[in-house]
Amino acid sequence: MISSVKKALELLKIFSTDQPELSLTEISKRMDLHKSSVFRILNTLESSGFIEKDPLTKKYRLGLELLNLANKVLSRYDLRNQAGPYLEKLARKTGEIIHLSILDGNEMVYLEKKGQGQVLTVATHVGGRNPAHASAMGKILLSDLSRRELKELLGEGPLKKLTTNTITEIPKLLEELERVRRQGFALDNEETFPGIRCAAAPIRDRNGKTVAAISVTVPKQRMGKQRIKEICQLVIETARLISERSMGWETSA
């Protein structure tokens, strides 16, 4: 492990959407490093395009080179490109936010987000992640794992509680995953975000293995009993189309 490299990478993570610009002194304080050390790290990051310095304010911000690298990450996922048109169509049909995600460890990671949403919406983003057990897409992704794999990923619990509705006991989650397997879709009833409901369905490859999930995210005000049914049907149908047309999955006769 190389400590100066570690420091540089952790520095990059300090920036946030709330605080996109920071001064040398702020960074020095946050990292508990001498300002001359921070100064040299910043210069190195800047020379490679990972950080930009505003010449007027002397403040630093993340650099555009990160967009290039992110593009390379995303380009690995053919599914994301192939699913794009289907997700856009679903967004137009429902008027809501659509996500595509994969499992990474015990979290699900958003790979795509479509739809403009309305005034009341969710602040998720590509690259963002949430505990798998708490979200509809996460439950879809977990439901394809074996008991052994689940035990390895989730441990003994209790699981992280995000809202009062989050499932935290392992037995209860396993029950829920069994239900998800049977019905072929999952719901998130304010388990990740208060006031937000979500319906998700699996994307399967040619071998029938769940490789990703898609979801429709809706504020509960717009998600009554009747609408849940509509939304679930649309999500399942879209997921099936993507699985068949892009992944080569064949539903049995």
Next chain:
Amino acid sequence: MISSVKKALELLKIFSTDQPELSLTEISKRMDLHKSSVFRILNTLESSGFIEKDPLTKKYRLGLELLNLANKVLSRYDLRNQAGPYLEKLARKTGEIIHLSILDGNEMVYLEKKGQGQVLTVATHVGGRNPAHASAMGKILLSDLSRRELKELLGEGPLKKLTTNTITEIPKLLEELERVRRQGFALDNEETFPGIRCAAAPIRDRNGKTVAAISVTVPKQRMGKQRIKEICQLVIETARLISERSMGWETSA
């Protein structure tokens, strides 16, 4: 400048969309560093989520943490979010690829790309960049700069030649920029990519300053004289709407 940090950052840049996965030995050769040094850099990058190691193949690839950072970069640009719906509408109307870009040094950088495109399309991506002088959007962005600023950015020339149509002499470019100022839009007639034409228009802020550009990119087979006129009108109109509604620009009476 911290040399070990520089090496780590340059390592991240080695990956490409053509080669998303590399072995330790490949990286060591490419960077002309000892494999044990590369091994430790990779471990450090992995521990911070910037690199992932496939446990089966032992190959390395870029990590998902980069998506988070990229999202933070993009979230700085309110314009990108606000312009999104207009760009999607333009993509649907034209059936072509739409870009939003800004100037960064003497290059223009894509901040957004909309539209699925057809079989014949351009392999551009968010974060990607091209020399400003060669592209329609680049000419729009350059046309708002003063003579002094242009001289500083472009130098004495000749400018980089990407195709046989690329403008490489400074006087000719200045002439072209004058024309762009007058007509309020720019065209790229196979100047960046062979076989690809492009029409662009400026996004202006409340002070009338050009802060970004949008464009429609079309293979020349689908871009005859009549269609050029249509496309130009649509691009100009969309750019004006974004400028007025999202940026507070007011066209004089």
Next chain:
DNA sequence: AACATTGTTGCGTATTATACAACGCTTGTT
């Protein structure tokens, strides 16, 4: 089975990252 190649680790030392002090500049205070 034998050999070649790749990945991993311990360790000595050549190299450098770190932090200190000082300086220049900008901003804030009186």
Next chain:
DNA sequence: AACAAGCGTTGTATAATACGCAACAATGTT
């Protein structure tokens, strides 16, 4: 206007470590 405080920048000595070597483990090839 004068002064103080704080921020950013730089030179440099040295404490700390990154580097590469050698050896080993694991994997692939013959």
